[in-house]
Amino acid sequence: MEKSNKKIQNLFRAIRWLFLFLILVFVTSIGLMHQYLQKPKLLSTDAFCPFGGIESFFSSVVYGVMLKRIMLSSFILLIAVLIAAVIFRRAFCGQICVLGTIQEFFAKIGQFIFKKRLNMPKMVDKPLRYLKYLVLLVIVVWQITAVYQAVKAGNTNEIPLVIRPYDPWAAYMHLASADLFAEFTIGFIVLIVVLIGSVLYDRFFCKYLCPMGATLGLINRIGLFKVTRNDKTCIHCKACNKVCPVNIDVMSVEIVNSSECINCNECVNKCPVPDTLYVEGPKKIKASPLAVTLITLLIFGLVLGITTVSGQFQWFQQSLEKEVEKLGTFDASLIKGSQTFKEVSDVSKVPKEAIIEKFKITEEEFNSPIKEIKDKYDFETEEVREFIKEYLESKKL
Ligand code: SF4
Ligand code: SF4
Incomplete structure (x- = not known):
């Protein structure tokens, strides 16, 4: 057994x-x-x-x-x-x-x-x-x-x-x-x-x-299931204490209420006496360590x-074009350092020449992500946003 x-x-x-x-x-x-x-x-x-x-x-x-x-x-x-x-x-x-x-x-x-x-x-x-x-x-x-x-x-x-x-x-x-x-x-x-x-x-x-x-x-303390010890069957061998990665004195308590407990259940998996150390919740429902995992x-x-x-948890960055599509309109605040100047120019319709002239970048750098070249020319992504916003506003006038 x-x-x-x-x-x-x-x-x-x-x-x-x-x-x-x-x-x-x-x-x-x-x-x-x-x-x-x-x-x-x-x-x-x-x-x-x-x-x-x-x-x-x-x-x-x-x-x-x-x-x-x-x-x-x-x-x-x-x-x-x-x-x-x-x-x-x-x-x-x-x-x-x-x-x-x-x-x-x-x-x-x-x-x-x-x-x-x-x-x-x-x-x-x-x-x-x-x-x-x-x-x-x-x-x-x-x-x-x-x-x-x-x-x-x-x-x-x-x-x-x-x-x-x-x-x-x-x-x-x-x-x-x-x-x-x-x-x-x-x-x-x-x-x-x-x-x-x-x-x-x-x-x-x-x-x-x-x-x-x-x-x-x-x-x-709001957690429902806790490591629980049956003192009647416990043989006080200290195996639970020795294995606990956060050094809780499991052997001295009936319920592990400590806020340090990380619920790894190493102690439960080490106790040599069956049904002595277990994870227990309301109405004395027990959960095996496997069930917890x-x-x-x-x-x-x-x-x-x-x-x-449902599309709320995104794993990948959306292209600027997709974000604009979703929003229905272009907004300079959508510009990110990971986007290239070309992407920004294509979507915002601000001409390539205007961007190159403003930031004094090369044709090749125009195709690079903003964050990769901004340090070289000592500007911030925010300055790119401001420039694009101002340029578009000046064209509206
Ligand atoms: S569940 Fe893990 S952290 Fe909590 S008392 Fe047991 S061994 Fe220690
Ligand atoms: S490992 Fe089990 S038997 Fe040993 S002290 Fe801890 S609860 Fe008691």
């Missing part, structure tokens, strides 16, 4: 790891395709992060504008994360998040080197756990300030994501980009620190720095599938 229980637990662990690996490969491919695939061009990698929905929440609700690089897709992903959170709390962190998977992988290397899981000294660990809430607060306040400044300056077209240059996730998604060190030097350093930190202490970023983890930690994936699959089919 015990042997077959162990077999099932190992199978559940293997399935969780299989899906984590597949998601890692899929998301990493998005990063690579974003760099190398020109047509069709994938959206900015920031548009595939649910935290973008939190960063852009204020500007979207108050001013009706999204931050630069954030699309509806970020909000849709955030909704999927929240639906999963209502049922399985931080299941996004434990069953989906790519940065979490990479950390667990590096932690395995650490455990192989040190032959055990290292634990941060308690007096350092405890205060450091609050650091992620401070990171969240700083990002929110900083972003709101940037939004106010942009509104005051009358430029709401390109409100920057303030945390982007420091973001290890953005750096990871640009590892193959020529702009890695130009745009993400600090983010890259943070990524290296996180990976080294994870070799020493599992889920280093989740425990101490992640603003998404902090957000989910704040609402963790599959239902979480199903939530994401359904939300992304339905919104992709």
Whole structure:
């Protein structure tokens, strides 16, 4: 009986790891395709992060504008994360998040080197756990300030994501980009620190720095299903404590209410006594670790599938022509750095010669994406928008 229980637990662990690996490969491919695939061009990698929905929440609700690089897709992903959170709390962190998977992988290397899981000294660990809430607060306040400044300056077209240059996730998604060190030097350093930190202490970023983890930690208590321990059958072997990547003292509680729990269910899959550690919800309904993995994936699959089919979740950048078609009229605010001057000229009907003369670019550069040449001639995409807008207005007179 015990042997077959162990077999099932190992199978559940293997399935969780299989899906984590597949998601890692899929998301990493998005990063690579974003760099190398020109047509069709994938959206900015920031548009595939649910935290973008939190960063852009204020500007979207108050001013009706999204931050630069954030699309509806970020909000849709955030909704999927929240639906999963209502049922399985931080299941996004434990069953989906790519940065979490990479950390667990590096932690395995650490455990192989040190032959055990290292634990941060308690007096350092405890205060450091609050650091992620401070990171969240700083990002929110900083972003709101940037939004106010942009509104005051009358430029709401390109409100920057303030945390982007420091973001290890953005750096990871640009590892193959020529702009890695130009745009993400600090983010890259943070990524290296996180990976080294994870070799020493599992889920280093989740425990101490992640603003998404902090957000989910704040609402963790609304989650219906929690890891539950039957003290009557528990043999206090500490197996659950030893395997927990976020160092929760599972053995000392009956219900894991900790906002640190990432719902990975490693503890449930390690407990040697059947029916002693399990995931339980309202009316004592139990969910196996496999059910938690599959239902979480199903939530994401359904939300992304339905919104992709209905056209709300975009994967690829739309051409300027398609956007104008959708809007029914040309608006200079639709111009993006990823578009070529030729595309802008064709759609806006502003002559090629006028554009070349204004920005002093060559014929060849006229066919290049704006963002690739703007630094060379020291202008911003906003200046292109303004020029096109002014040119069209002057022709109306
Ligand atoms: S308590 Fe269990 S489910 Fe929660 S993080 Fe630790 S090992 Fe994972
Ligand atoms: S692994 Fe199971 S039996 Fe061992 S301490 Fe944890 S809950 Fe008790």
